[in-house]
Amino acid sequence: MKALFDLYHPSHVHLFKNVIWELKEGGHDVLITSRDKEVTVDLLEAYGLDHVTLSGKQSGRLGLLTETGSRFVKLVNIARKFNPDIVAGRINPVSVYAAKLSGAAAIMFKDSDYLTPLSKITNPFVDVMYIPENFDIDLGGSEYRVDAFQELAYLHPDWFQPDPQLLEEYGIDYNERYFVLRFVSMDAHHDGGHHGFSPEMKRKIVSELDQEGTVFITSEQELDTEFEQYRLPVPAHLIHHLLAFASLYVGDSQTMATEAALLGTPAIRSNSFADGDDLSNFIELEDEYDLLYSFGDETAAFEKITSLVAREDLQEEWDQRRQRVINEKVDVTSNMMDLFLQKGGVT
Known part of the structure; x- marks a missing residue:
């Protein structure tokens, strides 16, 4: 299997690092794309996770739009070349559209039960929306509800022991x-x-x-x-x-x-x-x-x-x-x- 992870915030690195290691250990092909925001890149490098940095955080509305456009073009090109079976990440339009344009399943993780204006143009294209059981929202057929806090992906004692x-x-x-x-x-x-x-x-x-x-x-x-x-x-x-x-x-x-x-x-x-x-x-x-x-x-x-x-x-x-x-x-x-x-x- 080929899996592409689009990680644009430090918390995303924590969320997916263990499953990435498990996939690699199982012989699966993993590609990580990143965004230079806060300590995202530092974390990936500290964990020894190879990645392709697509952009850096820009300020202001114009800067954000420019960065998003650049990220989109780069990620689509990378995804089409890599040809992943799945694209995973926190819900965002860039990851979702890149998945659709490369023929991959878009598996997105949502960590809050409120909807933004972007939700209307993003959610319909998601194949699986991974959300906690207790979320008070209706996302239709793409919902995949799990009775857990997503932070347990890296804080559950099976995966983390404080030293x-x-x-x-x-x-x-x-x-x-x-x-x-x-x-x-x-x-x-x-x-x-x-x-x-x-x-x-x-x-x-x-x-x-x-x-x-x-x-x-x-x-x-x-x-x-x-x-x-x-x-x-x-x-x-x-x-x-x-x-x-x-x-x-x-x-x-x-x-x-x-x-x-x-x-x-x-x-x-x-x-x-x-x-x-x-x-x-x-x-x-x-x-x-x-x-x-x-x-x-x-x-x-x-x-x-x-x-x-x-x-x-x-x-x-x-x-x-x-x-x-x-x-x-x-x-x-x-x-x-x-x-x-x-x-x-x-x-």
Whole structure:
């Protein structure tokens, strides 16, 4: 089987890395295309995954349109030459149309249960839309629902075991109390008008946590000078090892909040997505498993931070909550592997 993976964001590398390794080990032909956005390329190289970089992130609407056009032409040409059986990736028009124009099955993964204007011109051409069971949307006959959080593709214990020795190489003692903060830019097209922590609240959170332990900050944007001393000391491909041993995660990021929760780390998420109708995966993590706390009001988020930090007996309780998720949810990578082989005509 020939499989083409179009990976244009760091989270996509994590999502597909294990199934890519499994496919390669099974003798299948895999081609990866990438986008130079944040640490996407760094992750691929750290994992030893060969790839073809199609474009780099551009700013502004005109820049995005130009980049998208360039990506489309390049990906179609590559796909036609490679002649894949399947094209897999997060849902996006470029990947879907490249699959259609090369005769491949478009297997797309959707990680949020809201639709954008692009959905109308993309979804009808998808062969399989891989979505969590709990999503409150109807995508018709292409739906492939799985009772799982997609982040389990790389955080399920069958595929990931946190290693404290990797942290020690960067001067981090996993037994000491530390906190991981994640601040994002909210500039993607699907973020449309949403926002995270204000600059003032970021300072307040850092000041509070700095008195209780070591603070590490990871950010999509350049860190402000005042936060430089808290810069994440480990390379991007070790972030989940750091998260796994953290005493608390705080951020306005969508993905990393889920990752922290699934690793059994108390997680607080605050952004305007949580103000009103929140996304189904966050609701389930909070209401069903009590692993995540989401707030549209940053002041309420800060109050929760102080209440959790005041407790030093959280880990055993959170480990039990995490284990329940592992017991009840599907192993995403194994499930993906079966699906790809089926759609690729192998089984």
